[in-house]
Amino acid sequence: MDLGRIRTLEALPEEEAAGRIQAERDRFGKNLCVLAHLYQRKKITELADFVGDSYGLSKSAASFDGGKYIVFCGVRFMAESAAILARPEQVVLHPDPEAGCPMADMASLDEVRRSWNSLSRLSGTTVPVTYMNSTADIKAFCGERGGTICTSSNASKTFEWAFQQGKRIFFLPDEHLGRNTALKYGIDPEEIVVWDPEKTDGGEPESYEEAKVILWRGYCPVHQKFTVRDVEHVRRFYPKAQIIVHPEVPAEIVQIADAVGSTDYIRKYVAKTKPGDQIFIGTEINLVQNLASQYPDRLIQKLHRSLCLTMYQITMGRLLYTLENLETLERVVVPEEVRHFSRVALDRMLSLTAV
Ligand code: SF4
Known part of the structure; x- marks a missing residue:
């Protein structure tokens, strides 16, 4: 990867980078399938063919009509999962091979x-x-x-x-x-x-x-940060709020939350709430912010600010660089026995x- 070129692309104004990413998407048409995990920044989710959790995304790419090139905006194990599930003619690329999941x-x-x-x-x-x-x-x-x-x-x-x-x-x-x-x-x-x-x-x-x-x-490290104090704080100042957390948080938080579930469950839970409802969410901040902008008629807040730094390593500039070099960049390869x-x-x- 040409880091100098990536830095230049990362310095582009967001709208210009988005326009160029869209132009690359148009160039490849059905041959390209861009996947974005729900913890990706909003602009990247807007430019993806599919947005979801890691397993759901891999399944979507494998059944996509076309999708010779699959670009996975997420962490490394997710791109590996896509490579495991991909059809033989599909190749998987990861915009930042250094972006692993600490867990x-x-x-x-x-x-x-x-x-x-x-x-x-x-x-x-x-x-x-x-x-x-x-x-x-x-x-x-x-x-x-x-x-x-x-x-x-x-x-x-x-x-x-x-x-x-x-x-x-x-x-x-x-x-x-x-x-x-x-x-x-x-x-x-x-x-x-x-x-x-x-x-x-x-x-x-x-x-x-x-x-x-x-x-x-x-x-x-993202979900372990939530504490009982975070929950007590919300209960004190927002007594009507519903608190929902991801099951990667410690057990003592799960026991006092109103609901617990996967990323997809959280998304569906919020979709069922009503205008005016107050919902505090214990998961990665980008998902919370994306849900807040999707439902501006209710109060959707973080339980505590917790960012996944390696997910955040996938930038608009890196995505653009990957799309500009689809044919030559290293593929995500999982050895046959694995x-x-x-x-x-x-x-x-x-x-x-x-x-
Ligand atoms: S939030 Fe980040 S660190 Fe935590 S499991 Fe997901 S990818 Fe890994």
Whole structure:
């Protein structure tokens, strides 16, 4: 990538950059499919063919009529997911290959393999389950070992399936989504334990044998920021407000919020509110701002300002640069074996539920 050229394009006034992006889109027509995650800045979502959550976007691109070039405005694991689901003739490009998800990167394949080997000493079957927000390597790891993938919408159904397969779940990489799902599923908090890859034998070796759910110690820095104090503050000054949070927030926030759900659930929840309603949302700030501008007749506010810095690395200038160099830029490539076992895990998820 020519960083000097990218800086020049990033300095363009937004409207000029938007005009040039649209001109590139017109040039490629149906051959191009631009995807934007809901946490992208508003202008990028306005220029995309599809806006949504990572899995929904990958499915849309794979079924798009055309779409030889798929440009994924999101973080790296999302572009990998699109490459896993893409048709053979489609190629996937990512405007910033350095923009990874800090949470996905908290579970490296080497660390997970080492941990899995230690856990193999436990009695009974342990079923690995990874959140969609994980690298392709980790998805494949789970697929190869009889496990599956879950999204924040279908995590409960995935738990039900996993407990039919084995004695306990090894959940990667988000501790909070894992705990929130386990509690909702009715697991005793005593039977939910954490595996910390930085500690000897995970840190709690005496608890793993009896545990029902072993949570990888990973977290989303964006959602971990929300606190009980944020909720108390809103309750005090906006007693009629509804508070909705994403399940990647810590369990103590979920317990006192009015509703909890995935990015898509939050979007649908807000769509059902009425003019004049007050809604405070505990998730990434760009989604909150985009919803606020979509529904100006209600008060839609952040629970706390929390920006995903790596999502924000995708700029209008980078998108324009990618479109201007579609034929020559490096593609997102997932090695065949990784792709195969990731598909195994994904297909298991799809057989459980329509998502
Ligand atoms: S919001 Fe959290 S989970 Fe999503 S990409 Fe950013 S760091 Fe990763």
